[in-house]
Amino acid sequence: MSVVNRDQDQESDQPRPQPRLGRQASWFEGEDEAQAERGGLFVGVVVDRALDAVLTYRAPQRLVASIQLGQRVRVPLGRNGVVTGYCVSVDLLPPEDLPPSKIKDVVEILDAVPLIDARMLELTRWMAGYYMCSWGQALDAVVPAGVRNQAGTRVGTFLVVRPEARQAFDDETLQKTLTAKQTAAIEALCRSDELLTVSDVCRRAKCGAGVIKTLRDDGLIHTVKRRLSLAASRNDEPAAGEPTAAPKPPPAMTPEQAAAMAALTPALDGDAFAPFVIFGVTGSGKTEVYLTAIERTVARGREAIVLVPEISLTPQTIRRFRRRFRRVAVLHSHLSDVERHRHWQSIAQGEIDVVVGARSAIFAPTRRLGLIVVDEEHESTFKQETVPRYHARDVAVKRAQLENTPVLLGSATPSLETWRNAELGRYARISMPSRVEGRPMPAVEIIDLRNEKHLTGGLSETLRLAMHQALDDDGQVILLLNRRGYNTFVICPKCGQVVKCRHCDVAATYHKNRHMLICHTCDAERACPPACPSCQAPVLHYGGIGTERLEREIRMEFPFHESRRMDSDTMRRHGSHEVTLAAFKSGDVKILLGTQMIAKGLDFPNVTLVGVVDADVALHLPDFRAAERTFQLVAQVAGRTGRGNRPGRVLVQSFCPEHPAIANAARHDYEGFVRYELPTREAPLASPYGRIVRLVARGKDEARVEKYLNELAKTLRAKAPPGVRFWGPSPTPILKIREEFRFHLQIRCASAAPLRTMLRDLPLHPPPNKVDLAVDVDPISML
Known part of the structure; x- marks a missing residue:
């Protein structure tokens, strides 16, 4: 739910209750009373535990000059020993109800530069209260593991000349008491612009380790520890902040795009929170509006964050941004910890103008944030399924509110929560109902599978003939089937039992290439049983169609046309998405089939036919959002065709062609679906009404x-x-x-x-x- 949506969200502007302070007396019984006399500051610390409390510690004198909000610190915590937490407050006095003698010291400061700024502290405090987790759990979700672990860095031991020795050496008074080798060693250290190790000094001064030991024993030099960055790891992407090819000039805007920008410009030029919903049909040019709005933001010296669903984070999307902006950081799940740390540092140091990424990119440490864009805001992948269970779209709205910036939520099929906010005037709605260059929406035909008497595979006769016609006309075809594997279930024809995963209450899916039954819930594998596990009948029936079986059917029916499958089984290797989509774009691949990862974010002008092999896959799930998800998936994949000069055609196979989710998607009628779906949610207080x-x-x-x-x-x-x-x-x-x-x-x-x-x-x-x-x-x- 969005921060400023619905009636009760107005309370978001009210002061939040302060986090309660942890009473630590019972943990530190017997502490020396003399501790109260020591100097230092009192800091509030939160830890990554379910404990929702701010614990008070003392920063001793040696750490007073270094302690800052947002730093990670090491602190003692009862039987847990020393744990890592975040500094969230610094005070001269301890809480009134906590005697100073009962407060233990901060052991260590882990970060020279804070990882979290004041506004991010405020955002995570809100997340903790709203999503009912601890503040420490929210903070740990904000900072990537690679950053917390300082991946790509190492701690080295280096030699440093003491200040008084350096002064004496510069005055040439020290040389009288040194040997030639010792003088050479001191000179190497004084003249170097970089930190040197013992071996570095020995090599430059052509001396042995004994010379260094003598200088240390005499107190002329000493060792220090410093954390240094390792050489950047190999990465096919440009380094964060690294200039790419010269940006290309933007194309001329359509009247609808120009009108959208006219509505956005006052907010983009101001410094106030302003939420917008860009409701545009597929192919209407929403991305160009995003890009132009970001250009305006960057021209003001501000940064932009663009959130896209992980499934849509295709190389095609990334290239569009890098063609327009020189300094782009891309954050996604395929980055190593070292690469993620490197990107994080570049963003924090102001070397990045545009951050593009999946849900966690909303926490990018931008310092002058000027715009947030959430593309395909309806996607369920924006929801985190582990603690803290936040929704990136709603966190984006809250962050925009805290940073006083505009936020754009874009989709051809907005979530009903976002649509309701727009209806109530909480979000400004910008409509883009027409495709670029006046291209028509593709014609959609529903194939009633109840009338397909001889359907033996995934393709009906109508869809099969339409594919032949599209391919004969040198077009390309996209087929959507949102089920992996070869057969989706294995059943005993005698007792009727379905073979299930041994660890989950779900049917195991047969993968023929591996000749294994695989659970798509826990990924457990088992060999195909020779007989029914329940009644020992020797014959099992393999039923249901997945993408693996559909691929085999396509290759048998169209042996002279190259086809590729895109699902989580075939796209495991880094770069596999890019290779497959590049082959499809070049025309080497004529048929692209796969799961929902091909349903959105793709723009290939030569696609003249889209087939939805089974539109009912998720329609009857026991979830009140099942119809909404079905409508969105069918409508989105239908928008992949007719994006060039050639008209597009969509065939949707369904056993429930009269269902409003299917029928309205076939008519490209989002508002018709909303008129059907919203009333069904009001009485049971389902979202967005409850x-x-x-x-x-x-x-x-x-x-x-x-x-x-x-x-x-x-x-x-x-x-x-x-x-x-x-x-x-x-x-x-x-x-x-x-x-x-x-x-x-x-x-x-x-x-x-x-x-x-x-x-x-x-x-x-x-x-x-x-x-x-x-x-x-x-x-x-x-x-």
């Missing part, structure tokens, strides 16, 4: 997990304020994952405040041993 918190308990003992959640639900119901509704507890649709049984409880309310109040004391009801509880605010998946 706020939802999902509590998921899991553990290996099914009875213990169920009992705990039932007791917790009973406790919460007893103190629930009016207007709060409960769904469950009940088993999750997928009962078991990785040997753990799962039960969930949904709590809904028209506003967020009652939910936060009710769940504030949740830590007072911890789960029993071997049971875990996850708190998911604004859940995206109900499975």
Whole structure:
């Protein structure tokens, strides 16, 4: 949910309650009272634990000059020994309720330069309160592991001439007491512009280690430790901040693009928070609006952050930005820790104008942020599924609010939460209903699979003939099937049992290339059984079609046309996306088939046919967003064709052609789908009409997990304020994952405040041993 959306979000502007201070007396009993007399500052520290408290420590005199907000520090914490935390406050006096004698010292400061600035501290404090995690957990999510571990650096020991010895050497008085070798060593150190090790000095002065030892014993030189960057690792991408080819001039804008920029310009030239929704059909030129807005931002000396779904972070997208801007950093999951650290440093040092990346890029340490863009804002990949379970789109809106900058949320199929915000006037909506150069939207035909009597594979006769026609006309084809593997299930025809994963309550998928059954939930593999595991019947039936089987069918039907498959099985190697898409763009590959990773972000003018092999894959899942996701996926993939001078055609295969999600996607009618879908959400307080918190308990003992959640639900119901509704507890649709049984409880309310109040004391009801509880605010998946 967005920070400024819906009625209750107005409370976001109110002062937040201050984090409570940790009482440490019980941890530090017996501390010497003389500690109170020592000098120093008192710092608040948060740690990466479920403990939502700011703990107070003393920065001793030796650290007073170095301690700053946002630095990581090493502090003692009870039985945990010494742990790492973040400095979030610095005060001259300790809290009134905490005697100075009970406060322990900060052990060490880990960062010479703070990793977190004041505004990021404020953002993470909000995240902790909103997503119901600790401040330390939120901070640890903001700083990448490669940055925390200072990947690509090493600590070296170097020699330094003491100041008084350097002065005496410069005055030429010291040389009288030194040997020739000692003089050469001191001279090498004094004349060097870089730090030197013992071996460096010995090599330059042509002396032995004994000479160095004598100078150290005499107190003329000493050793220091410094952290240095290693040589940049090999990377196919330009280094962060490294100038690329000269930017190309922008193309002429269409009237709709010009109108969009006219609406954005006052906000781009100002210094105030301004949220916009750019609602443009596929091919309307939204990306050009983003690029022009970013150019205006960079011209003012500001930086921009562009968020794209990981699945859409294609080389094609990256190239478009690098053609327009010289200093671009790209943050994505394929970066090594060393590369991510290098990018982070470049951004923090002001060497980057544009940061492009997936959800974690919203935390990029820009210093003069002027614009945030969230492309394909409806994508579920913007939601983090581990603590802290934040939604990058909503964090982007909050960061823009804190930084007083505009934020653009763009999509051809906006999420219903974003659409509702625009309807209520909380976001300004900019519509782009036409394609560039007046190109028509592709014609969409729904193929009713109930009438396909002889369907033996994934392709109906209509789709098969349409592919032949497109290929004969020298066009290209994209086929979407959002299921991996060869067969999606294996069933016993005698007893009807489906072969499941041994660790999860899901059907195992057959992968023929590896002749293995693979669980797509936990990735566990098992050999194909020779007989039914339940009744031992010797024959098993392999059913359902995945991308691997579709690929085989395509190659048999179109042997003279090169085809490629794009799914998480074939795109494992670094650069594999770029190789495949480059071959498709050049025309060497005529048929591109795959899962949802091909459904958006691709712009190939020669694609004249798109086929959706099974539009019903996710339509009937037990999730209130199932219809919305189906509509978005079909509408997005339909927009991949007709983007050039040749008209496009879309064929959608479905067993439910009359379903509003399918029918409206075929008509390119987003607003028609919204008119159907929104009323179904209002009564049950489903988003965007209600706020939802999902509590998921899991553990290996099914009875213990169920009992705990039932007791917790009973406790919460007893103190629930009016207007709060409960769904469950009940088993999750997928009962078991990785040997753990799962039960969930949904709590809904028209506003967020009652939910936060009710769940504030949740830590007072911890789960029993071997049971875990996850708190998911604004859940995206109900499975």
